[in-house]
Structure formats: C-alpha cells, structure tokens
C-alpha cells in the first residue's frame with residue numbers, strides 16, 4: 450500500500466476551551482488535489498497548521514510521508530511547500546535576497562523555474578531589489594508562492610493563496626497550478642473562498658464544518674450526483690430520502706432537501722408526481738453543507 454502523504458488521527462484542537470478541530474480523521478493520498486472549503490472561522494487554517502506541525506494539537510496524531518510531524522526529518526521537510534495565509538516573508542530583505550537565502554536551505558532548487566516565474570509574475574529588476582516590506586500585498590503573495598514552488602515540493606499546501614491576487618494574477622496562478630504543479634503529480638491542498646476557481650482545477654473538495662471534514666468528494670462527481678428536491682411534507686416523506694446534506698422548510702409549508710443521488714435515484718425522483726428536482730451549484734452546496 451502507498452504511504453499516505455498526510456494522516457491525521459483523532460486530532461482535537463481548542464482555543465480557550467472552544468473546540469476548533471474535533472476528532473479529525475483524515476488521509477491525503479499521493480497526487481490528490483484538494484480544495485478545502487468552510488465558512489470564516491471553520492478551522493481551515495488551524496487544520497493546515499496542525500497538519501504541518503506548526504501548531505500543537507491537544508490530542509491525536511499527525512504524520513507526513515509516514516513520519517510523525519513532531520519529529521519530521523530534514524528530508525521530509527524538504528518535500529513540503531507552504532504558502533501561509535498571512536505573509537511570513539522576511540520584510541527587510543529584497544525578493545532576490547530572500548530567494549537566495551531559501552535556496553541554501555533546500556537540497557533541490559529550480560533556478561530556471563524561479564527566473565521564469567519572477568519574469569512572468571511581474572518582478573522586473575527593480576522589483577527584485579526592492580525591500581519586501583514595500584511590495585504590495587499581491588506582490589508579496591506571488592513571491593510567497595514562488596518561494597514555495599522553487600524546491601519542487603511533493604506536498605504543496607496553500608492557505609488562501611489567491612486572496613490578494615487580482616483576476617489576472619489568479620488566472621496565472623491557476624494556470625501554473627494546473628499546467629505544471631498538478632501535472633507533475635504534486636499533492637496539493639489549498640483553502641479558498643473563491644468557488645469558481647475550484648471549477649477550473651479538477652479537484653476533490655473537502656468541506657469543513659463543526660471541527661471536522663464534513664464531506665469530501667471529487668467536485669464533478671459531487672455536482673453531477675447532488676439534487677435539490679422540493680415538495681410538500683407528505684410527498685417528501687413518501688420519497689424516503691436518506692442522508693440529506695441540507696434541508697429547508699419554506700413559508701408555504703413545502704420542504705427542500707439537498708441530497709446526493711445515484712443516476713437511478715435521479716430518474717426515480719424526476720418521475721415522481723408533485724416533486725421538483727433541480728441541479729445545484731457549488732455555491733448552493735457550500736451553503737447547504739456549511740449551514
């Protein structure tokens with residue numbers, strides 16, 4: 450069996466007595482690309498930080514490449530790239546100095562790739578010699594991504610990587626992610642609030658709710674196999690729908706249930722009298738799952 454890239458078992462984490470991660474059991478397989486979704490404060494950053502050993506857990510175990518995260522070898526560390534939500538770049542350095550410094554820390558470093566990304570992502574000679582503190586938020590985020598890609602990590606973790614990028618920047622980043630990073634078989638985990646970006650990358654989506662991963666599935670499978678079913682109470686009860694992802698009672702007494710369906714279920718529901726069956730958007734699904 451291939452060793453999972455990430456294994457989290459029974460992980461709990463609370464802040465001031467308030468649970469943020471509650472019995473997280475999660476595995477990420479080599480080559481998986483996962484978009485992590487959840488409302489503000491759902492615990493995405495906390496999950497990522499505990500996963501990478503940047504934050505201690507209260508309970509449970511975390512392993513990366515089969516090694517306990519608390520005692521990760523240098524070799525395993527070099528296989529990971531991380532773009533934090535808040536810039537952690539050394540602001541008193543210039544981009545050239547920062548990249549030269551990080552190059553000394555890694556056994557592998559792709560100079561040609563760094564040069565190409567710098568050129569394509571707007572770092573001309575002047576910007577490369579400017580203090581990082583004086584770069585814009587978006588430029589700092591681009592630099593943070595270049596730093597994380599330079600050593601060609603096998604596990605790339607990005608916490609809202611596009612939050613301060615302009616639409617062009619987002620597109621360029623996604624192109625890099627899809628064309629190069631994912632193409633090389635990199636395992637990628639990225640949190641995002643921009644649902645339309647997920648549709649451009651063929652990914653699994655994982656929804657965080659109540660301290661754990663409430664639902665995870667390939668995005669296309671999820672969209673094809675989820676329906677909103679609406680009808681009155683008696684009709685809905687007769688359908689015997691199981692495992693609703695979300696349920697709403699309308700003012701007219703009708704109910705809508707969002708549920709995963711097999712193609713056979715979908716046909717059966719569409720043929721049922723007095724029932725409306727609709728496809729849902731990713732935004733609808735986000736709302737239902739994280740409600």
Ligand SMILES: Nc1ncnc2c1ncn2[C@@H]1O[C@H](COP(=O)(O)OP(=O)(O)OP(=O)(O)O)[C@@H](O)[C@H]1O
Nearest residue numbers: 464465469487488489490491492493494495496534
């Ligand atoms: N260092 C800390 N001390 C106290 N509470 C914290 C700390 N870090 C996070 N929290 C709390 O934990 C909860 C989860 O925060 P986290 O940053 O993991 O959420 P998130 O899903 O990444 O949110 P967002 O989408 O807004 O970035 C929040 O309620 C937050 O206030």
